[in-house]
């Protein structure tokens with residue numbers, strides 16, 4: 001196509017201009033892809049983290065209210081519930097239960113609020129494959145050996161032990177081997193305490209780990225003086241996580257048929273329900289609540305939306321600068337090439353072809369420069385990810401849901417970024433191109449001066 | 450055979466701020482097929498304006514221009530464009546080649562715009578016409594690698610490659626030295642005689658006028674002599690020669 005050839009050759013002819021705009025497009029696309037990769041990485045952290053630390057793919061939680069203002073996270077006859085889950089969901093691969101509590105960890109030199117998960121070590125292979133022991137520098141000031149890790153997850157099999165995350169250990173100024181006190185309130189409002197030994201400190205998972213600690217089941221049973229058969233939540237892992245929502249609905253229907261009272265579905269994490277929703281409801285007794293991992297992670301999705309919004313705002317700002325640049329440059333080019341355009345019109349080229357000529361010029365620039373930028377961005381994202389760069393700023397860890405930069409470059413994101421910037425580039429050329437299309441062929445006849 | 454061009458009572462006004470400038474004051478002119486006609490006149494006399502109207506790049510304010518049977522003021526922009534593409538060839542004072550295309554591509558361009566010609570046929574026509582104008586050796590060059598005379602030869606090839614009914618040339622030699630200008634006009638004349646293409650060109654150069662079969666004299670937007678009585682006598686030294694005003 002000759003128009004394509006003219007457009008391409010004009011780009012090559014004004015090399016300085018092309019290089020300048022091309023570099024800008026390259027840079028913005030690169031940044032765009034990096035931000036998208038980061039968002040994908042955090043999403044990945046969220047999915048992997050949420051389904052290991054705080055949720056199954058599908059959960060059966062329970063709430064108990066002895067008075068209308070009361071709220072306690074528990075289910076009774078947990079073994080029966082597990083059997084119901086197995087029966088309702090043949091594709092369930094793993095079905096476990098955890099006890100849930102809420103209280104304070106008190107150490108010699110500090111205290112923190114935390115959720116307390118009572119677990120059976122042997123049931124939690126997924127959890128411990130997600131967690132890594134934190135190096136000393138993550139929670140101690142000026143450690144002699146910053147990379148040293150202490151403790152052992154398997155010690156959670158011993159009674160009266162606790163697993164903390166680095167962020168908590170830092171606030172508590174606690175160390176593996178220290179004894180800390182757990183303090184909770186029982187159903188009747190009495191406080192109960194238990195002394196536990198810190199056996200492991202795990203690396204932070206940002207917001208996911210901010211309010212989580214793990215103790216053996218018996219520790220929670222003792223704290224709340226639960227009767228046998230009581231637990232906090234049944235966590236169900238499916239063959240395919242994508243079936244979570246469908247599975248939740250099937251399980252809800254199954255439990256309803258079996259006569260269990262249930263809360264209405266509400267996409268909120270359990271602690272919001274425990275601390276806000278359920279205490280405000282006017283009923284007493286026990287109700288079950290079936291949720292998906294997405295419900296439990298809904299508040300974390302805000303982080304991802306925030307990341308997306310920031311990326312979008314940044315890219316839009318830079319894209320605006322590019323629009324101004326391209327549109328100015330094209331206006332100059334149209335002015336410089338007035339006679340040439342007039343000539344093309346005189347010898348029989350249509351207005352629409354002239355329009356196309358300039359749009360094409362911007363689009364070629366856009367696709368080449370942003371294509372290169374997109375590939376470079378994906379490459380850099382992969383390199384950063386491979387380098388497993390550690391993040392030392394706590395605020396960033398919270399948002400990243402990890403203490404390590406995790407970027408996932410995806411083909412679809414590169415395609416989106418390149419498409420968006422190519423479009424932006426062509427769109428920026430629209431008004432100058434329109435101006436070019438309006439140039440009259442008379443111009444061709446006018447003498448040089 | 451009917452005339453290729455009939456200009457009847459044409460007035461052309463150009464807007465100039467709130468006023469307007471009258472560039473043509475009622476022009477009548479008929480050009481027959483196969484003619485080799487010069488429009489002569491001093492700078493500012495309205496030569497370019499007249500050629501624009503005949504070349505369908507502009508339409509008259511009043512009066513009619515009939516090109517090959519079509520009244521140009523009744524056609525849309527799209528139709529005028531099609532008409533120029535199919536039936537007209539243009540040669541410009543400043544050559545006006547597309548800088549970023551090769552000589553070959555410049556000449557191929559109108560054929561590509563026309564479409565409907567097979568690849569081989571198109572290539573052959575381009576090569577043939579470039580050979581004919583003596584530029585066969587420079588097929589792959591860019592215009593800026595050629596001299597003025599060579600560029601104008603390429604422009605002639607571009608104008609002729611579509612086998613138009615009329616070729617318009619607005620001061621085709623004004624940017625060339627006199628020897629080269631003479632050669633270019635000689636080439637145009639040859640093509641007129643061998644291929645029967647109708648040429649209409651403007652000039653204010655007397656030596657160039659010599660070659661014309663007919664000279665239409667324009668002054669202050671009026672045709673003062675339409676050259677129908679035969680060749681304007683060379684004794685036209687009476688008509689004061691206008692110094693080249695470029």
Ligand SMILES: Nc1ncnc2c1ncn2[C@@H]1O[C@H](COP(=O)(O)OP(=O)(O)O)[C@@H](O)[C@H]1O
Nearest residue numbers: 463465470472491492493494495496497498499
């Ligand atoms: N686009 C225009 N706007 C205003 N006046 C014009 C324009 N083009 C030509 N003119 C005027 O019309 C007259 C004829 O110009 P032109 O046709 O270019 O003469 P020539 O080609 O013989 O030198 C001149 O007075 C010129 O100033």
Ligand SMILES: [Mg+2]
Nearest residue numbers: 496497498619
């Ligand atoms: Mg002129």
